[in-house]
Amino acid sequence: MSGRRGRVSYTLGDLAAAHAGVRLHGDPTLVVTGVGTLQGARAGELSFLANPLYRRYLATTRASAVIIAAADLEHCPVPALVADNPHLAYARIAALFDAAPDATGQCGVHARAWVSPDAQVAADAWIGPQAVVEAGAEIGARVFVGPGCVVGAGAVLGADTRLVANVTVCHGVRIGERVLIHPGAVIGSDGFGLANDRGRWIKVPQLGSVVIGDDVEIGANTAIDRGALEDTVLEDGVKLDNLIQIAHNVRVGAHTAMAGCVGIAGSVQIGRYCTLAGGVGIAGHLQLGDHVHVTGMSLVTKSLPEAGVYSSGLPVEPGRLWNKVSARLRRLDELFRRVASLEKRLPADSEKS
DSSP, X not given: OOOOEEEEEEEHHHHHHHSTTOEEESOTTOEEEEEOOTTTOOTTEEEEOOSGGGXXXXXXXXXXXXXXXXXXXXXXOSOEEEOXXXXXXXXXXXXXXXXXXXXXXXXXXXXXXXXXTTSEEOTTOEEOTTOEEOTTOXXXXXXXXXXXXXXXXXXXXXXXXXXXXXXXXXXXXXXXXXXXXXXXXXXEEOOOOEEEETTEEEEOOOOOOEEEOTTOEEOTTOEEEOOSSSOEEEOTTOEEOSSOEEOTTOEEOTTOEEOTTOEEOTXXXXXXXXXXXXXXXXOTTXXXXXXXXXXXXXXXXXXXXXXXXEOOSOOOOOHHHHHHHHHHHHTHHHHHHXXXXXXHHSOHHHHHO
């Protein structure tokens, strides 16, 4: 299956000239009309090779050109754009073919939106149908508030921020510039704070807010809770996938990225330039240093102050083998006791030998 094909076209020479660090090998007049995968691209499309797992598709690709690393150039059967980081080069070039609706130049308030007379909305912002902007909210220049969004009382949206659709920004939340928030995300709902009164749960007021820096992206149906006393903070450049839960008083350092279904408990401090793969869970009140990378489905139960890659859990195995491993795991305690008993019965001289 082919990737997205754009409504515009570029010559290969144009693409090479427009992106620093990309070197052209082949016909500069070759016309590129879209992008696609190595195995699914059609004539006229540009593909890329960044993951060695897909190198096997290079020899038979029908793409008209490929973005590739210098080490793979000799095996490339078509014209190429050579880059030190093919994935990054592809990301920048593919943006030229993105057919998503362009909100540039769209401004005003839709007739079916409601904006409080006490809100401040920039003249060049757009408030879409069924959107609500409550009292005291501030909507910056060129902000796009899509259909069905709610911007709560006193919330602030910085310039060029985009709420795609059905996004809820609760009261007092502050969002920086050029932030992209996908459908269904909820920013600033109450944190999960409860006190126990002889078996009954009493709600603890969540008096903090959420502060989001510039150039942040938040995926669909992700929830970021407001702080109990201090704010929950996402620093500049943080990237969040879909279905992520960030609890109250968490702080996420600049340019950290998280994949889908990550769950972070309250008061966790995460450093800069970290990555959390899909399904990672982090227990409350822990600290992760800068450049910490946690692999998928890992459970973090202690602080990780040192940079590096961390993993937990067991990888998938064939069912019959896993059943054997599981049975042996259940016997580990018994085996440990037996070995300890045997060691005690060994003569002292045999232990020295």
